[in-house]
Amino acid sequence: xxxxxxxxxxxxxxxxxxxxxKCEQHMGHRAMYWYKQKAKKPPELMFVYSxxxxxxxxxxxxRFSPECPNSSLLNLHLHALQPEDSAxxxxxxxxxxxxxxxxxxxxGTRLTVL
Amino acid sequence: GDSVTQMEGPVTxxxxxxxxxxxTYTATGYPSLFWYVQYPGEGLQLLLKATKADDKGSNKxxxxxxxxxxxxxxxxxxxxxxxxxxxxxxxxxxxxxGKSTFGDGTxxxxxx
Numbered sequence: 407x408x409x410x411x412x413x414x415x416x417x418x419x420x421x422x423x424x425x426x427x428k429c430e431q432h433m434g435h436r437a438m439y440w441y442k443q444k445a446k447k448p449p450e451l452m453f454v455y456s457x458x459x460x461x462x463x464x465x466x467x468x469r470f471s472p473e474c475p476n477s478s479l480l481n482l483h484l485h486a487l488q489p490e491d492s493a494x495x496x497x498x499x500x501x502x503x504x505x506x507x508x509x510x511x512x513x514g515t516r517l518t519v520l
Numbered sequence: 521g522d523s524v525t526q527m528e529g530p531v532t533x534x535x536x537x538x539x540x541x542x543x544t545y546t547a548t549g550y551p552s553l554f555w556y557v558q559y560p561g562e563g564l565q566l567l568l569k570a571t572k573a574d575d576k577g578s579n580k581x582x583x584x585x586x587x588x589x590x591x592x593x594x595x596x597x598x599x600x601x602x603x604x605x606x607x608x609x610x611x612x613x614x615x616x617x618g619k620s621t622f623g624d625g626t627x628x629x630x631x632x
Contacts (some may be wrong), residue, residue, distance in 0.1 A: 410563075437617035448609055448622035449564065456617035464619075496563050505571035506552040506613035509620065511563035 407432045410512035412497050418518045421487060427515045429480040429497030438480045439498040439509065440472060442491075449496055455480060487519045522547045526610050526623030533630050539597040541626045543584075543610035546591060551612040553577075553586050553593040558607045558625075567595075567608070600630045 410431045419425050429438065436457050441449035454462035455474040469491075471483040480497055494516055498509040527542040545553070552571045556564040568577030573588035582597045593610060610623040 412563075446607070446625065446627070448625055451619055454617060454619070461617060462619060498564075500616055502616045505550070506616055506618075508552075508554055508566045508569050509564075509613075511556075511565065513563045 408510065410497055410499055410510050412495075412512035412515050414515060415513065416516045416518075418520065419484065419487065420520050421489075423487075424483070424485045426484065427482040427495055427497075427517075429482075429512055430478055431499040431510065432478055433499060433501065433510065434477075435499035435501045435510070436477060437500040437502065438474065439496075439500070440480070440482050441496040441498065443494040443496055443514070453482075484517075487517075489519050492517055492519045522551070522612060522614065522621040524610050524612055524621050524623040526626055528624075529626040529628070531626060531628050533600055533628070535602055535630055535632050536599045537630075539595070539600045539604075539628070541595040541608055541610075541628070543593045543595065543623060544591055545593065545610075545612050545621075547612055547614060547621075549614050551614045553584070554611045554613065554620075555582070555584055555593070555595050556609045556611060556622075558609065560606075564609065600628070602630045602632055604628060605630045 438455045440452040443449045453472045473481040494514045496514045497512040554569045555567040557567045568579040570577040570586035576585045613620040
Protein backbone atom coordinates (compact mmCIF):
# COMPACT_ATOMS: atom_id res chain seq x y z
CA UNK A 407 0.00 0.00 0.00
CA UNK A 408 1.74 3.15 -1.23
CA UNK A 409 -1.10 5.51 -0.54
CA UNK A 410 -1.57 8.47 1.77
CA UNK A 411 -5.23 9.11 2.53
CA UNK A 412 -6.75 12.36 3.76
CA UNK A 413 -10.19 13.17 5.10
CA UNK A 414 -12.32 15.08 4.51
CA UNK A 415 -11.82 15.92 0.85
CA UNK A 416 -13.62 19.25 1.24
CA UNK A 417 -14.33 21.32 4.35
CA UNK A 418 -16.22 24.57 4.79
CA UNK A 419 -16.04 26.20 8.19
CA UNK A 420 -16.85 29.45 9.89
CA UNK A 421 -14.29 31.48 11.76
CA UNK A 422 -15.58 30.28 15.13
CA UNK A 423 -15.68 26.57 14.30
CA UNK A 424 -13.33 23.84 15.44
CA UNK A 425 -12.54 21.09 12.95
CA UNK A 426 -9.84 18.51 12.30
CA UNK A 427 -8.09 17.19 9.22
CA LYS A 428 -6.91 13.60 9.20
CA CYS A 429 -4.11 11.85 7.36
CA GLU A 430 -3.15 8.18 7.33
CA GLN A 431 -0.38 6.07 5.79
CA HIS A 432 0.55 2.42 6.15
CA MET A 433 3.94 2.42 4.47
CA GLY A 434 5.85 2.41 7.76
CA HIS A 435 7.15 5.90 7.07
CA ARG A 436 8.36 7.68 10.22
CA ALA A 437 8.34 11.22 8.81
CA MET A 438 5.03 12.96 8.16
CA TYR A 439 4.34 16.45 6.92
CA TRP A 440 1.62 19.08 6.71
CA TYR A 441 1.70 21.58 3.85
CA LYS A 442 -0.52 24.46 2.86
CA GLN A 443 -0.92 25.16 -0.85
CA LYS A 444 -2.51 28.20 -2.43
CA ALA A 445 -3.67 28.10 -6.04
CA LYS A 446 -0.87 27.99 -8.60
CA LYS A 447 1.80 28.08 -5.87
CA PRO A 448 4.18 25.44 -4.51
CA PRO A 449 3.35 23.72 -1.21
CA GLU A 450 4.44 25.66 1.89
CA LEU A 451 5.74 23.55 4.74
CA MET A 452 3.83 23.88 8.02
CA PHE A 453 4.94 21.01 10.27
CA VAL A 454 7.16 17.93 10.23
CA TYR A 455 6.84 14.96 12.56
CA SER A 456 9.70 12.51 12.90
CA UNK A 457 9.11 9.33 14.89
CA UNK A 458 5.87 10.84 16.20
CA UNK A 459 7.61 13.91 17.60
CA UNK A 460 7.21 17.40 16.21
CA UNK A 461 10.57 18.27 14.69
CA UNK A 462 9.80 21.32 12.54
CA UNK A 463 7.21 24.08 13.04
CA UNK A 464 7.52 26.74 10.39
CA UNK A 465 6.22 29.50 12.67
CA UNK A 466 2.65 28.48 12.01
CA UNK A 467 -0.06 30.42 13.91
CA UNK A 468 -1.41 28.64 16.97
CA ARG A 469 -4.87 28.36 15.42
CA PHE A 470 -3.33 25.35 13.62
CA SER A 471 -2.48 22.54 16.04
CA PRO A 472 -0.87 19.32 14.77
CA GLU A 473 -1.05 15.97 16.46
CA CYS A 474 0.55 12.60 15.72
CA PRO A 475 -1.32 9.94 17.74
CA ASN A 476 0.73 7.06 16.30
CA SER A 477 3.13 6.28 13.50
CA SER A 478 0.35 5.93 10.91
CA LEU A 479 -1.85 8.91 11.74
CA LEU A 480 -1.46 12.66 11.56
CA ASN A 481 -4.10 15.21 12.50
CA LEU A 482 -4.35 18.95 12.05
CA HIS A 483 -6.73 20.66 14.46
CA LEU A 484 -8.22 23.93 13.28
CA HIS A 485 -9.71 26.66 15.48
CA ALA A 486 -10.66 30.29 14.90
CA LEU A 487 -9.35 30.32 11.36
CA GLN A 488 -9.30 33.35 9.08
CA PRO A 489 -10.56 33.57 5.49
CA GLU A 490 -6.94 33.80 4.30
CA ASP A 491 -6.41 30.28 5.66
CA SER A 492 -8.56 28.93 2.83
CA ALA A 493 -6.28 26.66 0.81
CA UNK A 494 -5.50 23.06 -0.10
CA UNK A 495 -3.94 21.26 2.88
CA UNK A 496 -1.64 18.43 1.90
CA UNK A 497 -0.27 15.65 4.04
CA UNK A 498 2.85 13.75 3.02
CA UNK A 499 4.99 10.94 4.35
CA UNK A 500 8.58 9.97 3.73
CA UNK A 501 10.64 6.86 4.33
CA UNK A 502 14.05 6.98 5.99
CA UNK A 503 17.45 5.45 5.33
CA UNK A 504 19.83 6.01 2.43
CA UNK A 505 19.83 9.20 0.37
CA UNK A 506 17.02 11.72 0.84
CA UNK A 507 13.78 10.12 -0.32
CA UNK A 508 10.71 11.34 -2.13
CA UNK A 509 7.59 12.35 -0.28
CA UNK A 510 4.30 10.59 -0.84
CA UNK A 511 1.47 13.11 -0.92
CA UNK A 512 -2.18 12.63 -0.12
CA UNK A 513 -4.91 14.12 -2.33
CA GLY A 514 -5.42 17.02 0.05
CA THR A 515 -8.29 18.67 1.90
CA ARG A 516 -9.76 21.72 0.20
CA LEU A 517 -10.55 24.11 3.09
CA THR A 518 -12.80 27.14 2.76
CA VAL A 519 -13.11 29.53 5.71
CA LEU A 520 -16.14 31.79 5.60
CA GLY B 521 20.01 28.51 1.95
CA ASP B 522 18.79 26.06 -0.66
CA SER B 523 16.83 27.31 -3.65
CA VAL B 524 15.20 25.98 -6.83
CA THR B 525 14.55 28.09 -9.90
CA GLN B 526 12.15 26.81 -12.48
CA MET B 527 11.44 28.02 -15.96
CA GLU B 528 8.59 30.47 -15.88
CA GLY B 529 5.31 29.36 -17.32
CA PRO B 530 2.75 28.77 -18.44
CA VAL B 531 3.87 26.53 -21.29
CA THR B 532 1.47 25.65 -24.10
CA UNK B 533 2.38 22.97 -26.63
CA UNK B 534 0.69 21.01 -29.36
CA UNK B 535 0.33 17.26 -28.96
CA UNK B 536 3.50 15.34 -29.94
CA UNK B 537 5.73 18.39 -29.42
CA UNK B 538 9.03 18.18 -27.51
CA UNK B 539 8.97 19.41 -23.93
CA UNK B 540 11.74 20.96 -21.85
CA UNK B 541 11.17 22.56 -18.46
CA UNK B 542 14.34 24.04 -17.03
CA UNK B 543 15.27 23.67 -13.37
CA THR B 544 18.41 24.92 -11.66
CA TYR B 545 19.26 24.72 -7.99
CA THR B 546 21.62 25.91 -5.29
CA ALA B 547 22.18 23.63 -2.34
CA THR B 548 24.63 22.61 0.31
CA GLY B 549 25.55 18.98 0.77
CA TYR B 550 24.34 16.20 -1.52
CA PRO B 551 20.65 16.68 -2.17
CA SER B 552 18.30 14.37 -3.99
CA LEU B 553 16.39 16.00 -6.84
CA PHE B 554 12.78 15.38 -7.80
CA TRP B 555 10.13 16.27 -10.32
CA TYR B 556 6.60 16.14 -8.98
CA VAL B 557 3.43 16.53 -11.05
CA GLN B 558 0.09 17.85 -9.85
CA TYR B 559 -3.08 17.26 -11.84
CA PRO B 560 -6.10 19.50 -11.22
CA GLY B 561 -7.78 18.80 -7.90
CA GLU B 562 -5.12 16.35 -6.75
CA GLY B 563 -2.04 16.18 -4.56
CA LEU B 564 1.52 16.03 -5.85
CA GLN B 565 2.80 12.78 -7.34
CA LEU B 566 6.41 11.84 -7.81
CA LEU B 567 7.25 11.83 -11.52
CA LEU B 568 10.94 10.95 -11.29
CA LYS B 569 13.97 11.36 -9.07
CA ALA B 570 17.76 11.27 -8.99
CA THR B 571 19.83 10.87 -5.85
CA LYS B 572 23.36 11.62 -7.04
CA ALA B 573 25.29 13.41 -9.75
CA ASP B 574 24.92 12.01 -13.30
CA ASP B 575 21.91 9.89 -12.32
CA LYS B 576 19.10 9.95 -14.86
CA GLY B 577 15.55 9.65 -13.59
CA SER B 578 12.89 8.48 -16.02
CA ASN B 579 9.20 7.64 -15.95
CA LYS B 580 6.30 7.67 -18.44
CA UNK B 581 8.56 9.03 -21.20
CA UNK B 582 9.87 11.89 -19.03
CA UNK B 583 13.59 12.15 -18.26
CA UNK B 584 15.86 14.37 -16.20
CA UNK B 585 19.59 14.13 -15.48
CA UNK B 586 21.23 15.36 -12.28
CA UNK B 587 23.98 17.69 -13.51
CA UNK B 588 26.18 18.83 -10.66
CA UNK B 589 28.49 20.89 -12.89
CA UNK B 590 25.61 23.06 -14.11
CA UNK B 591 23.44 22.56 -10.98
CA UNK B 592 20.53 21.62 -13.21
CA UNK B 593 17.80 18.98 -13.44
CA UNK B 594 15.89 19.83 -16.60
CA UNK B 595 12.75 17.83 -17.41
CA UNK B 596 12.30 16.55 -20.98
CA UNK B 597 9.79 14.51 -22.92
CA UNK B 598 10.04 13.71 -26.59
CA UNK B 599 6.34 13.72 -27.46
CA UNK B 600 3.75 15.20 -25.10
CA UNK B 601 0.13 14.15 -24.88
CA UNK B 602 -2.99 16.04 -23.83
CA UNK B 603 -2.99 13.94 -20.65
CA UNK B 604 0.37 15.49 -19.65
CA UNK B 605 -1.37 18.80 -18.97
CA UNK B 606 -0.59 19.55 -15.32
CA UNK B 607 1.61 21.61 -13.02
CA UNK B 608 5.20 20.40 -12.69
CA UNK B 609 7.35 21.14 -9.62
CA UNK B 610 11.10 20.69 -9.38
CA UNK B 611 12.28 20.04 -5.81
CA UNK B 612 15.34 19.17 -3.79
CA UNK B 613 15.70 17.46 -0.45
CA UNK B 614 18.86 17.47 1.62
CA UNK B 615 17.75 15.22 4.43
CA UNK B 616 14.93 12.89 5.37
CA UNK B 617 12.42 14.38 7.81
CA GLY B 618 13.69 17.80 6.83
CA LYS B 619 12.56 20.70 4.74
CA SER B 620 12.28 20.24 0.97
CA THR B 621 12.70 23.18 -1.38
CA PHE B 622 10.22 23.49 -4.26
CA GLY B 623 10.37 25.55 -7.41
CA ASP B 624 7.44 27.84 -8.22
CA GLY B 625 5.88 25.29 -10.57
CA THR B 626 5.33 25.31 -14.32
CA UNK B 627 1.86 24.90 -15.76
CA UNK B 628 1.85 22.82 -18.94
CA UNK B 629 -1.11 22.81 -21.30
CA UNK B 630 -1.05 20.42 -24.26
CA UNK B 631 -3.55 21.12 -27.03
CA UNK B 632 -4.81 18.41 -29.41
